[in-house]
Amino acid sequence: MDKKRDGEQSDRGGVVLTEEQKRRRRARSIAIALVLGALVLLFYAITIVRLGPNVLTRPL
Amino acid sequence: MSLMSQGVELSARADSARIEPSLAGVDDFVALMKPRVMSLVVFTALVGLLVAPGHLHPVLGFGALICIAVGAGAAGALNMWYDADIDALMARTAQRPIPAGRVSRGEALGFGVTLAFGSVVVLGLVANWVAAGLLAFTIFFYAVIYTMWLKRRTPQNIVIGGAAGAFPPMIGWAAATGGTGLEALFLFLIIFLWTPPHFWALALCRAGDYERAGVPMLPVVAGTQETVRQIRLYAIALFPVGMAPWLIGAAGPLYGVTAAGAGAIMLGLAWRVRGSGREAKALFGYSILYLFVLFAVLLVDHVLFGPWMAGAQAG
Numbered sequence: 001m002d003k004k005r006d007g008e009q010s011d012r013g014g015v016v017l018t019e020e021q022k023r024r025r026r027a028r029s030i031a032i033a034l035v036l037g038a039l040v041l042l043f044y045a046i047t048i049v050r051l052g053p054n055v056l057t058r059p060l
Numbered sequence: 061m062s063l064m065s066q067g068v069e070l071s072a073r074a075d076s077a078r079i080e081p082s083l084a085g086v087d088d089f090v091a092l093m094k095p096r097v098m099s100l101v102v103f104t105a106l107v108g109l110l111v112a113p114g115h116l117h118p119v120l121g122f123g124a125l126i127c128i129a130v131g132a133g134a135a136g137a138l139n140m141w142y143d144a145d146i147d148a149l150m151a152r153t154a155q156r157p158i159p160a161g162r163v164s165r166g167e168a169l170g171f172g173v174t175l176a177f178g179s180v181v182v183l184g185l186v187a188n189w190v191a192a193g194l195l196a197f198t199i200f201f202y203a204v205i206y207t208m209w210l211k212r213r214t215p216q217n218i219v220i221g222g223a224a225g226a227f228p229p230m231i232g233w234a235a236a237t238g239g240t241g242l243e244a245l246f247l248f249l250i251i252f253l254w255t256p257p258h259f260w261a262l263a264l265c266r267a268g269d270y271e272r273a274g275v276p277m278l279p280v281v282a283g284t285q286e287t288v289r290q291i292r293l294y295a296i297a298l299f300p301v302g303m304a305p306w307l308i309g310a311a312g313p314l315y316g317v318t319a320a321g322a323g324a325i326m327l328g329l330a331w332r333v334r335g336s337g338r339e340a341k342a343l344f345g346y347s348i349l350y351l352f353v354l355f356a357v358l359l360v361d362h363v364l365f366g367p368w369m370a371g372a373q374a375g
Binding site: 015017021024 | 086119185
């Protein structure tokens, strides 16, 4: 499927990635996902610590 | 210019403007952040944060340290973005991601600016805006004052630029207390006065590299003898400043004895340096150990004899 798509892109003059470029792009994507996941956890923990018991206290 | 040659020129411009797929691996982006420098920054910031009299929740402290580390990484990436041309000329730096062709300058600039803004804003939200302001100033100082302005213009580049590396313990201190103090100033001064003998010992060994790249490091501009003289002067100045936390009552005798011994060895090694030989390499290697030991013992001293710091605050 990917080869077919690459072939179509190549016919249209688009960018065709080499196997090495695909491998590195995949590694970058995984690293970004891991960093974002870690940031979500960190910001969650920081929010809980900073707000403490008031996290659920909101004016009605 | 004929229409045909104009067409050829436009075509060439279009080719050069085409965005090539990135060859950068994850390790290249890690390398852009100068992880070895970052480890020293994190360690000194951690000590500054822990010996400060204020209290910061461990989760917030961890978040603050991450921000300081990322801020240091941003400064490193911006340094590599700007210095890519001279990095390519020096053996020590030729294999960095940009001169090696694995990362484009645009990628490094975007990476550095994004990390810089992100780290400063998050540190402000996690700890306080004094610490965030200090981090922002540190990144600016390293990327603009040192890298863009001083590095290629004056042999005093690393003396003044060394301030950027000296701020992290002060940022850690500010994260815990919301301000700075005399103790934090001495932690700053220790690294500030440590930087010249540390870097000039390296520069003595790499003078050819710096000369080829046109960077006016002291050994290139003033010669070996003057560099050795200035290394010794800074080592002399560093000795009492290294002991200052004990002298002002902010650390206990364990730190005082260690600082005296480590400072004496630093002085001895500085006096043995004659040129670019083994002695210079020994001083460079020992200087890293010196800074690590000083800050590590300051932390141990604080854990074992914490009241010293409390006493200093009360006094």
